[in-house]
Amino acid sequence: MACDQGMALSPWNILAGRKLHSDTEEECRRQTGEHGHTNISPNWERNETEKAMSRVLENVAEEVGAKHITSVTIVYLMHKTIYVFPIVGGRRVEQLLANIEALNISLTVDMHVNENNSLQHFDPGFPHTMIVSGTWL
Numbered sequence: 001m002a003c004d005q006g007m008a009l010s011p012w013n014i015l016a017g018r019k020l021h022s023d024t025e026e027e028c029r030r031q032t033g034e035h036g037h038t039n040i041s042p043n044w045e046r047n048e049t050e051k052a053m054s055r056v057l058e059n060v061a062e063e064v065g066a067k068h069i070t071s072v073t074i075v076y077l078m079h080k081t082i083y084v085f086p087i088v089g090g091r092r093v094e095q096l097l098a099n100i101e102a103l104n105i106s107l108t109v110d111m112h113v114n115e116n117n118s119l120q121h122f123d124p125g126f127p128h129t130m131i132v133s134g135t136w137l
Contacts, residue, residue, distance in 0.1 A: 008083035015070050015088070018095075019050045022058055022069065066105050068098035075105045 035044040057069040
């Protein structure tokens with residue numbers, strides 16, 4: 001609908017609560033005890049889908065010469081439609097620098113964007129899942 005009507009999108013949590021990171025970073029968090037975000041959920045470790053997505057993002061980052069897979073994630077989202085203004089944040093300076101790195105990255109639709117699209121089935125979320133499934137609150 002937003003694309004059809006020429007509306008802008010401003011998505012948040014585009015980095016999946018910082019769960020899109022490398023295996024090395026996760027192991028470093030495990031050893032240092034940092035564990036990442038635990039405000040919403042005590043489970044800070046990535047699930048298998050997040051690990052698979054992170055691996056693809058790592059490969060794309062390597063191909064385009066990016067230092068951080070989070071910057072590739074931001075650029076990927078911005079390639080999805082014309083008017084996308086993601087809400088990004090960070091707790092540390094290096095996270096801010098990774099977000100800024102996204103401004104200098106260019107992805108190809110055929111090679112990079114479509115590879116990410118094939119990773120996970122689209123979940124339309126609430127209220128669609130409630131209405132289609134027939135369950136009401």
